[in-house]
Amino acid sequence: MAVTLKLAILAVLIVDTALGFGHKYWANLFSDNAEIIHKFSSMTPLLLVSILFDFIQGILSG
Known part of the structure; x- marks a missing residue:
């Protein structure tokens, strides 16, 4: 999950x-x-x- 969250933050x-x-x-x-x-x-x-929260919410919801 940590790697995915880091990649999502990079994409954001x-x-x-x-x-x-x-x-x-x-x-x-x-x-x-x-x-x-x-x-x-x-x-x-x-x-x-909105884009920031959408990326993070997608990762945290699994």
């Missing part, structure tokens, strides 16, 4: 870092509208926390 760090620093690029893939990009940017912290 990679995904969250990529999304955290590249959220504008990610939003630009789907829309050119500045308002949508801004709203996605304001929603990104909630998304990052």
Whole structure:
């Protein structure tokens, strides 16, 4: 379980870092509208926390 948890945390760090620093690029893939990009940017912290808890919950539930 310890190895799996460490790998999950590593995956979270990679995904969250990529999304955290590249959220504008990610939003630009789907829309050119500045308002949508801004709203996605304001929603990104909630998304990052959600991804973190999803990874950890999947490991802890077995």
